[in-house]
Amino acid sequence: MSDRQWAGMMVGDESYAQCRNFVNFEAVVRRITGYRHVLPTHQGRAAENVLFSTVLKPGDRVPNNIHFDTTRANVEHNHGIAVDCAADAAWDPEADLPFKGDTDLAKLDRALAEAGRNRVPLVMMTITNNSGGGQPVSLANARAVSAWCRRHGIPFYLDACRFAENAYFNKVRAPECAGMSIEQIARAFFDLADGCTMSAKKDALVNIGGFIATNDEDLAGRLSHALILMEGFVTYGGLAGRDLEAMARGLEEVLDERYLEHRVGQVRRLGERLLAGGVPILRPVGGHAVYLDATRFLPHIPQHEYPAQALTCALYLEGGVRGVEIGGLMFGTLDGRTGEMRWPALELVRLAAPPARLHRRAPRPRRRREREALPGTRPAAGSPRREACAGASPLHGPARATGLTATGAAAAPALRVPATAGSAGGHGASPGPSPTAACVARRPGPPRPRARPAAAA
Numbered sequence: 496m497s498d499r500q501w502a503g504m505m506v507g508d509e510s511y512a513q514c515r516n517f518v519n520f521e522a523v524v525r526r527i528t529g530y531r532h533v534l535p536t537h538q539g540r541a542a543e544n545v546l547f548s549t550v551l552k553p554g555d556r557v558p559n560n561i562h563f564d565t566t567r568a569n570v571e572h573n574h575g576i577a578v579d580c581a582a583d584a585a586w587d588p589e590a591d592l593p594f595k596g597d598t599d600l601a602k603l604d605r606a607l608a609e610a611g612r613n614r615v616p617l618v619m620m621t622i623t624n625n626s627g628g629g630q631p632v633s634l635a636n637a638r639a640v641s642a643w644c645r646r647h648g649i650p651f652y653l654d655a656c657r658f659a660e661n662a663y664f665n666k667v668r669a670p671e672c673a674g675m676s677i678e679q680i681a682r683a684f685f686d687l688a689d690g691c692t693m694s695a696k697k698d699a700l701v702n703i704g705g706f707i708a709t710n711d712e713d714l715a716g717r718l719s720h721a722l723i724l725m726e727g728f729v730t731y732g733g734l735a736g737r738d739l740e741a742m743a744r745g746l747e748e749v750l751d752e753r754y755l756e757h758r759v760g761q762v763r764r765l766g767e768r769l770l771a772g773g774v775p776i777l778r779p780v781g782g783h784a785v786y787l788d789a790t791r792f793l794p795h796i797p798q799h800e801y802p803a804q805a806l807t808c809a810l811y812l813e814g815g816v817r818g819v820e821i822g823g824l825m826f827g828t829l830d831g832r833t834g835e836m837r838w839p840a841l842e843l844v845r846l847a848a849p850p851a852r853l854h855r856r857a858p859r860p861r862r863r864r865e866r867e868a869l870p871g872t873r874p875a876a877g878s879p880r881r882e883a884c885a886g887a888s889p890l891h892g893p894a895r896a897t898g899l900t901a902t903g904a905a906a907a908p909a910l911r912v913p914a915t916a917g918s919a920g921g922h923g924a925s926p927g928p929s930p931t932a933a934c935v936a937r938r939p940g941p942p943r944p945r946a947r948p949a950a951a952a
């Protein structure tokens with residue numbers, strides 16, 4: 496957070512209801528979004544749960560460009576069906592297009608035809624599209640989806656987590672937005688929708704917070720009942736007054752185009768360096784993260800051995816770099832009817848850059864020989880996903896905290912960390928420090944996990 500946000504924390508008004516900070520927060524959200532009703536929540540996923548538990552009936556469908564994992568989980572938790580309707584290019588990691596977050600209207604038509612009008616209580620649009628590579632949505636596409644929703648009488652909601660980054664991309668990539676300020680572009684998006692959910696940990700630049708905003712008075716009343724039950728009173732929603740103040744200030748600061756240029760530029764430069772080193776990444780580079788393409792990075796690991804999760808674990812073990820798997824582990828589903836696994840098209844590892852903080856030195860990309868030695872990961876015994884992998888090679892070693900175990904006889908040497916890397920003893924001999932392990936030895940990082948990945952016998 497900025498100094499101004501931390502200063503705001505010092506003027507927290509912790510009275511139970513209608514604290515001064517809420518009044519300020521509400522005014523800022525209203526000014527930026529134009530939405531009349533503002534309900535704070537402690538995170539984005541809480542906003543999603545309050546919304547979906549209020550509007551969904553069992554079996555309802557919720558189209559989105561691509562649901563973020565918490566959004567999908569909250570739809571499914573409330574017995575709905577999450578439908579991804581992004582244009583096909585979103586699933587092609589090499590398609591270098593300016594607005595890969597766009598929704599395909601033909602897919603919306605299909606979702607509606609399959610469900611029937613009364614079973615689609617709202618359409619969502621995630622800006623930027625996190626699970627599809629942090630890719631922006633164009634204003635033109637938001638306009639088309641908004642018109643589609645109006646035509647069918649369906650409310651349109653934004654998952655506005657990165658509304659400012661999305662506006663920045665429109666400014667630099669969409670000719671119609673070139674002369675507009677970030678605030679004007681963001682407002683043009685909000686004006687097309689009926690409301691939004693927000694994780695303030697993203698484009699409100701805070702450590703905790705979120706909100707729902709809407710123009711629908713009746714819905715706002717129903718949401719406030721759920722909010723009081725799940726989060727807290729309507730003027731604090733699970734937060735302290737000081738958090739509301741930090742959010743209000745962050746929402747104003749994020750609209751600074753110079754900040755956005757710096758942030759998006761940092762991430763782009765990281766992506767360019769990885770590309771220059773021959774690391775396969777999803778293109779173009781997204782707003783808040785670089786996404787490694789695990790399918791091309793580890794072509795020898797089949798999807799049912801979770802290549803993106805294997806890469807995520809290896810990155811952490813070797814370099815202390817914590818990424819997130821966005822692939823079969825996050826989105827693979829077991830078809831209840833056929834008993835078959837349904838796999839997502841992409842196997843990605845997201846390397847998200849915290850706002851205003853990014854390590855300057857990118858880890859050296861692995862050499863091909865090292866990559867080929869990486870193991871796949873298999874579901875641990877007892878995991879529901881284990882069934883889907885029945886028949887593949889047996890598990891080696893105990894389940895780890897992730898619920899996964901490393902497999903493959905060739906795995907152990909490549910993951911071994913030499914004593915010079917400051918690792919705990921007992922890790923066995925290593926052929927010598929790998930470039931990334933040596934890099935870890937030079938800079939402080941998160942504590943290295945003591946447990947070894949399961950070694951082949």
Ligand SMILES: Cc1ncc(COP(=O)(O)O)c(C=O)c1O
Pocket residue numbers: 538539540541563565566621623625654656694695696697704705
């Ligand atoms: C697009 C999107 N929606 C929802 C969320 C959930 O927000 P939170 O982590 O605040 O619960 C996130 C978090 O990364 C996100 O990126």
